Amino acid sequence: MTPQHEDYPAYARSERIADGVIHALGVSFALAGAVLLIVFSALAAEAQAGRIAAVAIYGGALIATFTASAFYHMTPWTGLRPVLRRIDHAAIYLKIAGTYTPLVVLIGTAFAYGVLAVVWTVALGGAVAKLFFWKSPGKLGPTLYLLLGWLSVALVWSIAMTLPVASTTLVVIGGLLYSGGVVFFLWEKLKFSNAIWHGFVLAASACFFAAIAVGVLS
Incomplete structure (x- = not known):
């Protein structure tokens, strides 16, 4: 049996298979979705360089996050896990900020850009801290x-006033899914908790992707 560091729960084979399937779906979704969104944004009636750049940033963050998570959770080389975990957790910050980016560009107000500046500042600081300073995930990361x-x-008000109702609804649902999934992220003793958590992440990501796609194409 492969030695397991105390910080890394020892998942059963069935749990790893379930998590692997979800990660495979996630990476496939990120790759295909990013390409399609960039193409649709470029072909949209109101195609703008800013919008195309924003969805490209979002798509890149989506791909990076799902790929980093897949490498971390699926690698058979336990010696690499500490480094891969840092990359995985740092990428989450970039995914959060990357998701804000096209929504803010679609809103287009000074206030929205101010919020985006705060988000990216915190996200980059958190990513750097995860990569170089924090030695364990602890509870601060999820918080x-x-x-x-x-x-x-x-x-939310700006989104509701600027984007279609479907986009607003999907953003709210996506936020609730992320928040609800954190329960399983922290509940490590529950069987399949990791796969369930990543299932929530995939579902929430799909909601935000759809919200952005509707906004870009409307």
Whole structure:
């Protein structure tokens, strides 16, 4: 049996298979979705360089996050896990900020850009801290992820006034899915908790992707 570091739960084979399937779906979704969104944005009636750049940033963050998570959770080389975990957790910050980016560009107000500046500042600081300073995940990481994500409450009215109702609804559902999934992220003793958590992440990501796609194409 492969030695297991005390910080890394020892998952059963069935749990790893379930998590692997979800990660395969996630990486495939990120790759295909990013390409399609960039193409649709470029071909849209109101195609703008800013919008195309914003969805490219979002798509890149989406791909990076799902890929980093897949490498971390699926690697058979336990010696690499500490480094891969840092990359995985740092990428989450970039995904959060990357998701804000096209939504803010679609809103287009000075206030929204101010919120985006705060989000990217915190995200980059959190990513650097995860990569170089924090030695263990602890509870601070999930708390900061949630706080950064729920900062979007400041933009809900702007989203509702600017984007289609479907986009607003999907953003709210996506936020609730992320928040609900954190319960399973922290509940490590529950069987399949990791796969369930990543299932929530995939579902929430799909909601935000759809919200952005509707906004870009409307």
